Amino acid sequence: MSRRLTSLVVIATHNPGKLKEMRELLAPYGIATQSAGELGLPEPEETGKTFATNARIKAVATASASGTPAFADDSGLVVDALDGEPGIHSARWAGPDKDFRAAMNIQTLLIERGAKTPEQRRAHFVAALCLAWPDGHIEEFEGRVDGVAVWPPRGDKGFGYDPLFRPDGFDRTFGEMNALEKHGLPPQGQGLSHRARAFIKLAEACLTRA
Ligand code: IMP
Secondary structure, rough: OOOOOEEEEEEOOHHHHHHHHHHHHHHHHHEEEEEOOOOOOOOOOOOOOHHHHHHHHHHHHHHHOOOOOOEEEEEEEEEEOOOOOOOHHHHHHHOOOHHHHHHHHHHHHHHHHOOOOOOHEEEEEEEEEEOOOOOOOEEEEEEEEEEEEEOOOOOOOOOOOOHHEOOOOOOOOOHHHHHHHHOOOOOOOOOOHHHHHHHHHHHHHOOOOO
């Protein structure tokens, strides 16, 4: 039986784009939020080899430092023709305010490998979510959305690799979609993004609508 989250959660991120989305996802559930950045908590080193391990490292460290349940996301863009890179290294490739350079790196490597057609440029976003409690209990969920790495990047909404990624079944990139389209939950939205897909599983197991 999953444990339910009731009152306050600390969001274990210092990334403003992710923090905004995680707050929007939690909003309908009446859970108060603080962020690790607002509490001045340090960012633990992400030493894991998978998204799930790194999400767990962040959630567990934040729950034990704050004495409050913590919510972490580890996510990234996996490009098939680049053997899965940037993957768990997505933040490192991007760096603060260097989103365009990260997209450029992907484009340069794809061209080096002769990947020009949409079929050769398959990519997917992954999000691993972890809820951790100070007593050591954890709950974990994962979501994925498939699509294509486009060039040039399009749109200035969202964050990170959003302008580079066109999800299957859409003409527009995540960078051209508003928040409701990218990660809105049913019934208003369709739970399109990797983070929304993981969050729907988390909400079913651990949250109650306010
Ligand atoms: P981390 O999970 O904090 O290690 O960082 C994940 C990195 O992946 C972010 O800094 C972004 O560059 C990228 N990323 C993760 N999710 C998204 C998304 O929804 N849109 C665009 N980029 C994302």
